[in-house]
Amino acid sequence: MSGSRDVQPAGALDGVRVLDFTWSVAGPVLTRNLAILGAEILKVEWPAHADPMRSAFYAADATYRGFNNGPFFADLNVGKKSLTVDVRSPEGAAVVTRLLEQCDLVVESFSSRVFERWGFGYEQLSAINPSIVYVSISGFGHSGPNRDWDTWGPTAQAYNGLTHQSGLPGREPAGWGWSYMDLAAGYTATVATIAALLSARATGVGQYVDISQIESGIALNGAAILDATVNERAFSGTDVPIGNRSVVKDASQNGGTQSGYRGDEGVPYGIYPTKGGGYFDYCAVTACSDEQWFALRRAMGDPPWSARGDLDNLSGRIESQDEIDEEIASWSMGFEKYELMEYLQGCGVAAGAVQSAEDKMESDPQLFSSNLWPYLTHPEIGRHRFQGVPFSMSPSPTRVEERWPILGSDTASILEGVLNMSAEEVADLEARGITWPAGMGRDVDYGRELW
Amino acid sequence: MSREPSREHGPSTRQGALEGIVVLELDEGRAHLAGKLLADLGARIIKVEPPDGSAPRRVGPYHGDVVGPDSSLQFWHYNTGKESVVLDLREETDRISFLELVGDVDVVLDGLAFGALDSLHLDPAALIRQNPDLVYCGVTAFGNGGPWRDYASSDLVHLALGGVAAVCGYDEPHDDGPIAPLGGQAANLTGLLTASAILAALYNRDRVGGGQFIDVATHDVLSLSTEMMIPYWEFRQMNGIRQSGRHGRPYLTPRWNHRCRDGKYINALPLYLDNERFAKMVDWFDSEGLAGDLRASEYATDQLRAERMGHIVDVIGEMCAAHDCDDMVSDAQRRRLPWGPINAPDQLVDDVHLQERHAFVYVEHENLGVSLTYPGAPYVLKGTPWSTRRAPLLGEHTEAVVPREKK
Numbered sequence: 001m002s003g004s005r006d007v008q009p010a011g012a013l014d015g016v017r018v019l020d021f022t023w024s025v026a027g028p029v030l031t032r033n034l035a036i037l038g039a040e041i042l043k044v045e046w047p048a049h050a051d052p053m054r055s056a057f058y059a060a061d062a063t064y065r066g067f068n069n070g071p072f073f074a075d076l077n078v079g080k081k082s083l084t085v086d087v088r089s090p091e092g093a094a095v096v097t098r099l100l101e102q103c104d105l106v107v108e109s110f111s112s113r114v115f116e117r118w119g120f121g122y123e124q125l126s127a128i129n130p131s132i133v134y135v136s137i138s139g140f141g142h143s144g145p146n147r148d149w150d151t152w153g154p155t156a157q158a159y160n161g162l163t164h165q166s167g168l169p170g171r172e173p174a175g176w177g178w179s180y181m182d183l184a185a186g187y188t189a190t191v192a193t194i195a196a197l198l199s200a201r202a203t204g205v206g207q208y209v210d211i212s213q214i215e216s217g218i219a220l221n222g223a224a225i226l227d228a229t230v231n232e233r234a235f236s237g238t239d240v241p242i243g244n245r246s247v248v249k250d251a252s253q254n255g256g257t258q259s260g261y262r263g264d265e266g267v268p269y270g271i272y273p274t275k276g277g278g279y280f281d282y283c284a285v286t287a288c289s290d291e292q293w294f295a296l297r298r299a300m301g302d303p304p305w306s307a308r309g310d311l312d313n314l315s316g317r318i319e320s321q322d323e324i325d326e327e328i329a330s331w332s333m334g335f336e337k338y339e340l341m342e343y344l345q346g347c348g349v350a351a352g353a354v355q356s357a358e359d360k361m362e363s364d365p366q367l368f369s370s371n372l373w374p375y376l377t378h379p380e381i382g383r384h385r386f387q388g389v390p391f392s393m394s395p396s397p398t399r400v401e402e403r404w405p406i407l408g409s410d411t412a413s414i415l416e417g418v419l420n421m422s423a424e425e426v427a428d429l430e431a432r433g434i435t436w437p438a439g440m441g442r443d444v445d446y447g448r449e450l451w
Numbered sequence: 452m453s454r455e456p457s458r459e460h461g462p463s464t465r466q467g468a469l470e471g472i473v474v475l476e477l478d479e480g481r482a483h484l485a486g487k488l489l490a491d492l493g494a495r496i497i498k499v500e501p502p503d504g505s506a507p508r509r510v511g512p513y514h515g516d517v518v519g520p521d522s523s524l525q526f527w528h529y530n531t532g533k534e535s536v537v538l539d540l541r542e543e544t545d546r547i548s549f550l551e552l553v554g555d556v557d558v559v560l561d562g563l564a565f566g567a568l569d570s571l572h573l574d575p576a577a578l579i580r581q582n583p584d585l586v587y588c589g590v591t592a593f594g595n596g597g598p599w600r601d602y603a604s605s606d607l608v609h610l611a612l613g614g615v616a617a618v619c620g621y622d623e624p625h626d627d628g629p630i631a632p633l634g635g636q637a638a639n640l641t642g643l644l645t646a647s648a649i650l651a652a653l654y655n656r657d658r659v660g661g662g663q664f665i666d667v668a669t670h671d672v673l674s675l676s677t678e679m680m681i682p683y684w685e686f687r688q689m690n691g692i693r694q695s696g697r698h699g700r701p702y703l704t705p706r707w708n709h710r711c712r713d714g715k716y717i718n719a720l721p722l723y724l725d726n727e728r729f730a731k732m733v734d735w736f737d738s739e740g741l742a743g744d745l746r747a748s749e750y751a752t753d754q755l756r757a758e759r760m761g762h763i764v765d766v767i768g769e770m771c772a773a774h775d776c777d778d779m780v781s782d783a784q785r786r787r788l789p790w791g792p793i794n795a796p797d798q799l800v801d802d803v804h805l806q807e808r809h810a811f812v813y814v815e816h817e818n819l820g821v822s823l824t825y826p827g828a829p830y831v832l833k834g835t836p837w838s839t840r841r842a843p844l845l846g847e848h849t850e851a852v853v854p855r856e857k858k
Contacts, residue, residue, distance in 0.1 A: 013654060057686075060687050071682045150787060151791060156791070159791040160799065162634060167621075176619055178699030184640065191650065199469075202657070209830060210830070212831075215808065218826045219829040223525045224796040225824075226528055226823070227796075246607070257516075259511045271611060271628060271630075283611070345603065350602075351603075352608035352609070355611065356617045359614075366597045381686075390644050391667040396655050
């Protein structure tokens with residue numbers, strides 16, 4: 001640790017060195033978060049089967065489809081370094097063992113038991129470095145009857161109940177339109193990982209953290225779980241799922257209500273069509289209190305249908321929710337989505353335009369002011385906006401560092417800088433196919449995208 | 452339920468990872484997950500609530516459907532392991548008590564609306580004057596600046612603005628507009644990153660000393676949580692479209708969800724069907740005469756299969772329709788096809804795998820004379836215990852934390 005304070009303050013996790021064997025999305029989300037917080041991430045791959053996300057997709061004007069110019073990979077792995085080594089060779093394993101001595105954390109997202117087979121189960125890891133934290137992220141976790149089953153984000157969110165809850169009554173579950181559990185498991189893993197690092201720092205003893213992508217979603221659905229276990233309410237029947245609503249009449253349960261477990265409740269609570277009628281021309285409008293309902297009524301010009309006394313309280317509005325939604329949907333068509341949002345917010349009503357990625361990047365004034373997509377210059381794909389940092393800290397900065405894991409490009413500097421190898425030793429390892437496959441070029445042209 | 456949920460997490464001689472950390476929490480639904488995560492890992496969370504309780508106590512569902520400040524299941528889940536102290540921060544004496552507490556804690560987790568503490572003369576600067584090593588974390592809807600900072604919000608408003616709703620719903624031609632997923636995910640994602648930021652700040656304090664000012668905004672969090680959607684726009688000028696239950700794409704892909712014989716849906720991912728997996732799948736379907744024409748040479752390579760994936764998926768759908776969902780899933784997984792059941796929440800607690808991993812735990816409600824089944828640890832820290840206990844009743848710990856003579 002340096003004794004003097006840098007002019008540019010260091011990130012909160014400055015000095016934390018991570019050996020990162022993760023691939024695909026959930027694991028790299030974790031190490032991206034750690035990089036944002038200042039940790040040094042050494043992403044380990046073997047070029048013969050590099051992280052498949054490297055070829056997830058390419059820019060419209062890409063002239064080749066290589067290891068390093070896939071934009072999704074670059075976005076997900078910004079700020080990390082790349083180390084290539086054949087872990088399955090004895091010499092490669094020896095390099096990894098020496099690196100483990102110099103790391104605070106090792107992370108992997110292989111199928112259960114793969115890392116153990118390579119000789120890096122937690123017992124071996126702690127023998128090498130007692131203070132090391134070992135984090136595994138897998139679909140089902142490293143124990144239990146389904147431990148060898150495979151999942152991807154969408155199958156994980158199907159298994160853990162999140163998909164089932166979303167959609168329209170009587171229709172198939174709509175779930176999510178992307179791999180939510182890749183993000184959410186990566187975020188959950190970030191909490192566990194930093195907690196384990198804190199504990200290791202205090203006690204000098206590391207530990208094994210076993211993260212299941214499926215389980216990490218259960219705590220994100222807790223009220224629904226309790227409704228099932230405590231109230232014995234099955235989330236089934238023709239009135240569920242409940243679309244965009246927060247609460248509905250529960251026809252099957254004696255005049256009770258079915259919650260959407262959103263953490264807030266109100267009527268109206270919906271996404272309504274707006275002028276233009278395009279694919280993204282919608283605006284969310286919610287009234288989570290009687291006060292907001294009255295504000296909305298006034299904003300709509302107190303139309304006669306809204307003046308009924310039974311609509312003055314939530315239970316009456318739940319009873320008439322279909323009718324209220326129809327009325328608002330015909331009124332909302334008179335406004336552009338941002339126009340409606342601004343008008344209603346001015347009247348004290350919670351409203352928000354449905355935003356596409358384009359809307360967020362080109363139209364959202366709030367995100368523009370928070371600089372959420374900084375321009376960075378990537379050596380192969382040029383100057384572009386990359387996803388930035390979701391929170392700010394002071395005095396320890398959070399930032400996306402302008403570097404990417406160009407495959408193998410940091411191997412020599414890591415071996416020399418961290419392991420004090422000589423340039424000759426490093427060249428020898430490469431010549432013998434330990435740090436780069438013999439006879440393989442430094443880049444490939446995959447020819448096509450992953451999917 | 453007869454199982455024994457304990458997950459090596461019961462009373463233990465080892466201390467929780469966050470033993471000794473004390474957090475003062477103020478919440479209206481945006482910060483309480485962060486507090487719960489820290490509490491269950493061993494931190495002490497003192498939740499300061501107004502006399503009528505924090506807002507999530509007034510959100511359903513309720514225990515036995517009986518409305519009351521101590522019966523919200525929403526509150527129960529997100530407030531396990533915490534203490535509840537009632538202070539009326541509009542009153543001078545209670546403000547003084549609050550500031551005294553601030554002097555003794557490691558973290559203030561402030562989930563009140565933008566500007567709320569300032570208006571009580573309890574702004575972050577005042578708190579840090581009280582405790583220079585304090586980690587102050589403010590969690591708001593839109594942040595501390597920008598044109599929308601005073602805007603009203605809700606879960607749905609955040610899911611709309613953050614880009615989540617736009618890409619969730621049904622495929623064309625059955626699209627019925629954006630359908631934002633349930634479960635309170637705007638606050639959930641916010642809570643996960645809030646807890647991460649606080650822990651990083653504590654790590655930094657251990658390392659070099661000193662407190663931290665953290666600013667988390669739900670709108671920023673959601674806007675950065677749609678995976679490939681932002682890169683697709685930046686690099687391809689294409690927007691993601693609504694496709695039920697599968698990878699996010701800006702173009703229509705074959706469906707993954709199929710209705711099984713028992714009415715339950717399966718998520719049958721048709722990607723990564725390499726030669727070996729495809730051959731095993733076809734042999735399996737064929738053993739029941741349901742392989743259709745998939746043995747034909749038009750399906751012999753990855754490239755050819757990609758061109759005809761729509762038809763392959765139709766054949767998968769017919770096979771699913773002839774079997775019960777859970778059987779279909781285990782038969783598929785045996786062949787390394789990564790398919791999964793679309794479980795309802797109430798089906799999870801009986802899942803054998805999750806039971807064996809103790810993914811659910813009993814939590815004692817001694818005041819009600821019952822033990823109830825809760826979600827267990829979202830992660831297994833093998834070396835430090837995770838444990839939980841019921842959420843506090845409103846003001847349950849006021850006397851113990853702020854004795855009357857002091858108030």
